[in-house]
Amino acid sequence: MRKLLRAVRKYNDTPEAGHGWKRLHIAYLGNVTFDPLPDYVEVAAACRGISTRAYIAGYGQYMQELIADSAALNEFAADFIFINLDLRELAPDIATGFTSLDKQQLQDSRERILSTVRECIRLALAKQQANVIMANFPAPASYQYGIADQKQAYGEGEFYTELNAELRNIAREDARVQVLDVERLAALHGKAAAFSEKLYYLAKIPWQEAFCPLLADQLVRHVEAARGLVKKCLVLDLDNTLWGGVLGESGPHGIKVGHGDGESEAFFDFQRRIIALKNRGILLGICSKNNPEDVQEVFQQRPDMPLSLADFSAVEVSWNMKHENLERIAANLNIGLDSLVYIDDNPAECELIRQMLPDITTVLLPADPAEYPALLDRLHGFDKAVIEEEDRLKTRQYAENASRNAFQAGFDDLTAYFESLQTKVTIRLAGEQDKQRIHQLFAKTNQFNLTTRRYSIADIEGIMATDRYRLYVCAASDRFGDLGKIGVLLLDMQLPEVAVIDSFILSCRAMGRGIETAMMNYIKEHYLANGFLKALTAEFIPTRKNMPAENFYPQQGFTVVESGVESGTRYELRAADARLSDCHWIDVIKQVNT
Amino acid sequence: MNEEKLKQLVSEVLDIQESVVTRDLTSDMAETWDSLAHLRLVTAIEQEFSISLTMEEINSMTSYQKMLEYIEKYAAG
Numbered sequence: 300m301r302k303l304l305r306a307v308r309k310y311n312d313t314p315e316a317g318h319g320w321k322r323l324h325i326a327y328l329g330n331v332t333f334d335p336l337p338d339y340v341e342v343a344a345a346c347r348g349i350s351t352r353a354y355i356a357g358y359g360q361y362m363q364e365l366i367a368d369s370a371a372l373n374e375f376a377a378d379f380i381f382i383n384l385d386l387r388e389l390a391p392d393i394a395t396g397f398t399s400l401d402k403q404q405l406q407d408s409r410e411r412i413l414s415t416v417r418e419c420i421r422l423a424l425a426k427q428q429a430n431v432i433m434a435n436f437p438a439p440a441s442y443q444y445g446i447a448d449q450k451q452a453y454g455e456g457e458f459y460t461e462l463n464a465e466l467r468n469i470a471r472e473d474a475r476v477q478v479l480d481v482e483r484l485a486a487l488h489g490k491a492a493a494f495s496e497k498l499y500y501l502a503k504i505p506w507q508e509a510f511c512p513l514l515a516d517q518l519v520r521h522v523e524a525a526r527g528l529v530k531k532c533l534v535l536d537l538d539n540t541l542w543g544g545v546l547g548e549s550g551p552h553g554i555k556v557g558h559g560d561g562e563s564e565a566f567f568d569f570q571r572r573i574i575a576l577k578n579r580g581i582l583l584g585i586c587s588k589n590n591p592e593d594v595q596e597v598f599q600q601r602p603d604m605p606l607s608l609a610d611f612s613a614v615e616v617s618w619n620m621k622h623e624n625l626e627r628i629a630a631n632l633n634i635g636l637d638s639l640v641y642i643d644d645n646p647a648e649c650e651l652i653r654q655m656l657p658d659i660t661t662v663l664l665p666a667d668p669a670e671y672p673a674l675l676d677r678l679h680g681f682d683k684a685v686i687e688e689e690d691r692l693k694t695r696q697y698a699e700n701a702s703r704n705a706f707q708a709g710f711d712d713l714t715a716y717f718e719s720l721q722t723k724v725t726i727r728l729a730g731e732q733d734k735q736r737i738h739q740l741f742a743k744t745n746q747f748n749l750t751t752r753r754y755s756i757a758d759i760e761g762i763m764a765t766d767r768y769r770l771y772v773c774a775a776s777d778r779f780g781d782l783g784k785i786g787v788l789l790l791d792m793q794l795p796e797v798a799v800i801d802s803f804i805l806s807c808r809a810m811g812r813g814i815e816t817a818m819m820n821y822i823k824e825h826y827l828a829n830g831f832l833k834a835l836t837a838e839f840i841p842t843r844k845n846m847p848a849e850n851f852y853p854q855q856g857f858t859v860v861e862s863g864v865e866s867g868t869r870y871e872l873r874a875a876d877a878r879l880s881d882c883h884w885i886d887v888i889k890q891v892n893t
Numbered sequence: 894m895n896e897e898k899l900k901q902l903v904s905e906v907l908d909i910q911e912s913v914v915t916r917d918l919t920s921d922m923a924e925t926w927d928s929l930a931h932l933r934l935v936t937a938i939e940q941e942f943s944i945s946l947t948m949e950e951i952n953s954m955t956s957y958q959k960m961l962e963y964i965e966k967y968a969a970g
Contacts, residue, residue, distance in 0.1 A: 301905055334929050497948055498932065508936045 304338050307345040311352070323522060326354040326377035326429070328361035328419075330388040332503045339515035347519060347528070347679060358503065359388065362415075365422035373426070378755075379522055380423050381479070383434040385505055389415060393458070397443045402453040409458065412436075413465050420469065420476055428757045430475045430525050432518065435463045437482045440490035474735060474756045477521050477684060481514070488513055520682045527742025527753070530660065530680030531638035532612070533576055534584035534628060537594065539644040540664060541573075541606065542566050546589055551597040556604055565668035570605040572672045577610055580690025581681055582632060582697055584613040586624045586641065591616045612697035621648055622655035632697060633807040635745060635844055640680060689736055689783050696782055696808055717812055717884040721778045724814055725888045726821045729770040729787075734759055736784045737772060740804050745844040747805040747815060749837065749851065750867075754802075767793050768801070773818050775809055785809035786818055790826075798826060800837035803851075810847065813882035819855045820879045821887065827874040834874060836860070840867035855880055895942070895964055902941055903957065906933050918957040938964065 311322075325340060327333040337353040344351045354375040356364045361382065364372050387394040390412050393405070400408065416433070423431045438459035442448035448455050463482060470476040485493040488510050498504040506514060523529065538545045543555030543562050556566040577583055583606075587594065594616045598608045608614065613631050615624035621643075629636050636658040643649050644664040652661045662678065664671060675681075683690065729737055734756065741754045754762070762768045773786030785806040791799040800822075805815050826832045837852050839845075853859075856878055857870035903918075904911040907925045920926045926934075935951050938944070938960065944967040946954070954960055 332929075335933065497951075498936075501948055501951060502928065502932050504932065508940070 300338075300342070303342050307342050310345070311341070311350045322350045322352070323378045323526070324352050324354065324375055325518075325522070326356065326372060326375060326380045327383070328356045328364065328380060328423075329383035329385070329434075330359045330361065330503075331383055331385050331505050332358060333383070334504065335508060336506065336511050336514060339511040340518050343512070343515040343519045344522065347523060349519070349522065349528070361419060362422075365419065365426060368426060377427055377429040379432055379525070380427060380429045381432045381434070381518060382419055382423070383481075383505075384412075384416065384419075384436075385499075385503075386412070386436060387499070388503075394439075397455050397458070405453055405458060409462055409465070412462065413469070416466060417469055420473075424473060424475060428755070428761075430477065430521075430755065430757070432477045432479050432521050433466065433470065434479045434481045435466050437485045437490065437494075440494070474685070474738070477525065479514075479517055479521060484513055484517055485510070520679060521684070523679060524682045524684040525755070527739065528680070529683060529743070530581070530640050531634050531743075532582040532584055532628070532632060532640070533573070533681070534586045534613075534625060534639055534641045535573070536641075536643040536645070536648070537585060537587040537589060537616075540642060541570060542597075542604070543668065546593050546597055551593070551600045554597070554601075556601070558603070562668060565671065567603075567605060569668060569671040572675055574605055574610065576675070576681055578691055579681065579683060579686050580693045582612040582634075582693070583610055584615070584628045584632075584639075585611050586615050586621055586628060588618055588621070589616050620651070622652055625652065625656060625659060633746065633810065640678065685735060687735055689739070692781070692783060696780065714884065719778075720812065720884070721886075722775060722812065722814065722884065723777070723886045723888055724773060724775045724817050726771055726773045726786075726788075726818060729763065729772040731763075733772045733784060734763070737770070737787050740784070740787045740806060741802070744804045744806055745842070746807045746846075747803075747810050747848045747851075748842075748845050749803040749848055750801065750840045751842050751845060752802050762789065767791065769798075771818075771821075773805075773814065775814055782806075782809055786814060788818055788822065790822070796833040798832050798835055800835060803837070813885050815851065816855070816880045816882040817885045817887055820882065823872075823877045823879060827872070827877040830874065832874060835872045835877075837870045837872075838867050839870070895968065896961065898941060899938070899957075899960060899964065902937050903934065903960070906930060906937055914957060916958050916961070920955040934960075942967070944968075 323344070325337070327337060333355050337355060341351050341353065354372065354377060356369075356372065361384075363369070390408050392400060393408055397405075420431055420433060423429065436459055438456055442455040444451055444454055451457075459482070466478060470478045492507060493510040494505055495507040498507070535541055541556070543566055544553060546554055555563040556570065557563045558567065573583065585594075595608070598604070613628040615628055617624065625639065625641060626636070629639060636656055640660045640662060641652055642662045642664060643652075646663055649661045649663045652659055660680065662674065665674060738754070738756050738759055741752070741759070745751070759770075762770055769790040769792060771788040771790075772784050773788070774784045775782040785808065787802060787804040788800065789802040791801045793799075803818075805818070822835065827835065837857060839849060839852060841849065852870040855872070856876060857872045859868060860871045861869040900911055900914045903914045907923050907930055909923055909925060913923070920931065935946060935954070939946060942964050944964065946963060950963055954963060
């Protein structure tokens with residue numbers, strides 16, 4: 300571990316380490332000694348390609364540093380503040396004298412703890428731009444009432460359950476606050492092995508070193524989720540992955556999935572767990588060497604399988620090489636290879652994918668299907684900070700896109716196809732209710748993203764709070780269904796008579812059908828045609844993935860002001876030169892609030 | 894055998910040359926041997942030799958000689 304840490308530190312000190320937004324600052328505040336946790340976090344983050352720096356506030360100085368506006372903490376400019384409060388320090392009467400207190404006193408004590416927590420979070424949010432990750436309170440491994448705790452009017456177990464439920468409520472009030480579930484992690488690890496009385500007495504270190512990797516892993520999951528470092532699609536093999544046995548040999552009724560024997564039940568449950576990922580907004584794909592007809596047949600003839608073909612946004616069943624099929628899946632879904640996770644039981648296939656397509660996260664299944672679900676739990680990239688209705692709908696929208704594509708094949712003339720889609724678009728200034736989705740779009744959109752500025756929730760709140768910016772959100776629907784909120788456009792109005800397009804983003808599922816043009820027309824109409832501004836300026840900052848948007852501004856009539864610079868190309872459009880571009884097939888619904 | 898392992902461990906945790914780790918080494922001789930490093934040493938020793946030291950032993954373990962003594966004591970027991 301120490302050698303590993305030294306190697307990570309050496310790399311993190313180089314200028315190219317985690318250039319830009321992948322270099323993150325994590326501050327640790329609390330009434331415990333955090334060492335050696337920050338070291339483990341640094342290594343765990345490095346394993347995920349994130350370079351981190353740590354600031355550890357003085358022991359027990361969390362309030363002072365927040366209230367006094369500590370220069371060191373401000374200068375550190377934390378992206379994340381991890382707060383861990385230990386009740387042995389914060390409420391010693393609870394920690395060791397639980398049975399001496401009556402219910403009223405216990406509840407008073409709980410309120411005192413919560414008001415400290417609230418104050419701490421409030422100060423952290425107000426003084427810093429950071430996200431707050433608050434550790435919850437692990438219940439002790441044994442209770443002071445012993446086995447009678449369950450029968451008490453207000454037992455210790457109940458106390459901690461209520462305390463943590465209240466903490467959850469506090470976190471729900473602000474998108475920038477996350478709860479790190481130490482209670483669950485400690486239970487997973489075994490509480491006796493997670494905590495150390497000895498280290499606590501000697502140095503106020505609450506955790507045994509052996510527990511730190513798990514804790515660090517969880518902290519990194521929160522960081523990844525908050526920064527949108529997530530995977531978009533899980534692609535699965537079929538034989539011995541979704542069911543036991545080989546379909547081509549055993550036939551649709553011979554494969555193991557469903558009820559009746561343990562193995563079949565394990566595959567059944569694994570399929571249910573995959574549906575749970577789909578409900579989080581993860582797209583599903585199949586990549587299998589099989590006869591397509593056999594696969595169609597098995598999904599039709601085995602209604603006892605939890606998954607149906609409609610759950611998959613991409614299906615590639617053929618005898619082609621698997622890496623070719625995976626490339627096709629990424630292309631069809633319009634996502635990058637590094638957004639894919641591929642799961643297979645065959646080591647040779649996994650090795651092939653690893654060599655041919657190293658950007659894909661390839662996962663080899665363990666020999667026993669009983670262990671498949673635990674494997675899903677260990678994977679990073681499927682954790683989201685919050686799961687919204689949009690996520691649940693998303694997989695359906697991709698399926699609708701598939702029928703749009705099939706439908707498109709029937710048209711020779713693209714305009715006729717666009718007209719037949721009956722696209723309706725609304726463009727309006729963003730409100731509080733759009734914040735989460737806008738953050739997702741900033742965090743996750745790679746292709747139609749002209750500047751790829753990854754604004755955090757705090758940044759977005761800042762933007763919405765000032766007059767300097769106009770933040771627009773665009774939603775769309777068509778004859779196949781609702782696409783949801785798919786576009787964001789941010790105007791910087793700081794200069795007189797000229798507005799700068801700071802960000803222009805369109806989700807890849809809405810690209811290439813004129814919605815981006817409708818958004819641009821809207822801005823031209825509202826800012827240039829009426830003489831409100833003299834000109835618009837914009838820039839295109841190239842990344843590995845946003846080439847599809849490279850020629851957008853020239854297509855919209857912008858002229859190049861400066862190109863070849865490292866930061867990209869700068870464009871301008873004078874009011875006198877502004878013309879609306881044709882996208883007559885899009886119906887822009889008038890909104891009252893703009 | 895134990896001594897080899899311990900020497901390596903101490904040199905790694907304290908970030909000092911193995912040649913400096915002798916039976917004469919005490920905590921005030923190595924600048925890197927601060928209170929946190931001390932606990933790292935304890936944790937590493939407990940893990941490596943599958944022993945559990947008492948708080949009193951931890952507090953008095955201020956030299957390489959002491960470390961060896963405690964390891965021998967638990968190994969014998």
